[in-house]
Amino acid sequence: MRNAYLAAAFFMFPYALYHIVPGSYVSLSWMVVAVFYYILSRLLNNIKYRWMAVSTLLLTVLYVFLVDMTKLDPVYRVISFLLLAVVLIIISTLYSRVRAKNAPAKSDKEAND
Numbered sequence: 001m002r003n004a005y006l007a008a009a010f011f012m013f014p015y016a017l018y019h020i021v022p023g024s025y026v027s028l029s030w031m032v033v034a035v036f037y038y039i040l041s042r043l044l045n046n047i048k049y050r051w052m053a054v055s056t057l058l059l060t061v062l063y064v065f066l067v068d069m070t071k072l073d074p075v076y077r078v079i080s081f082l083l084l085a086v087v088l089i090i091i092s093t094l095y096s097r098v099r100a101k102n103a104p105a106k107s108d109k110e111a112n113d
Contacts, residue, residue: 003048006048006049006052009052010052010055010056013033013056014030014033014056014059017029017030017033023071023072024072024073024076026063026067027060027063027064027068027080027083027084028079028080028083030056030059030060030063031057031060031083031084031087033056034053034054034056034057034060034087035053035087035091037049037050037052037053037056038050038053038091038094041053053091057087057088057091060084061084064080064081064084068080
């Protein structure tokens with residue numbers, strides 16, 4: 001049942017924000033939702049929220065490339081690309097740190113077995 005709630009949230013939050021937020025801020029609001037999902041995944045130590053964050057970021061990237069490039073003014077377009085780049089760099093850095101921290105523990109455990 002929890003998976004159904006998470007799937008509904010994944011579709012409903014971006015859809016609701018698409019209709020509530022002004023057009024030039026849709027991608028920014030979706031990035032905020034993705035960061036919120038990622039923070040939840042870290043706090044709750046639940047990988048499902050992390051997948052929701054990655055999926056929402058993918059949705060945001062598609063939206064920025066397909067919609068924002070044609071509709072937005074150049075100033076908002078540049079801001080969207082810069083913020084998306086910053087969020088993607090921060091999350092990839094966090095992923096690599098976590099992976100590097102967990103990698104030696106796994107190799108030591110395999111060596112002992």
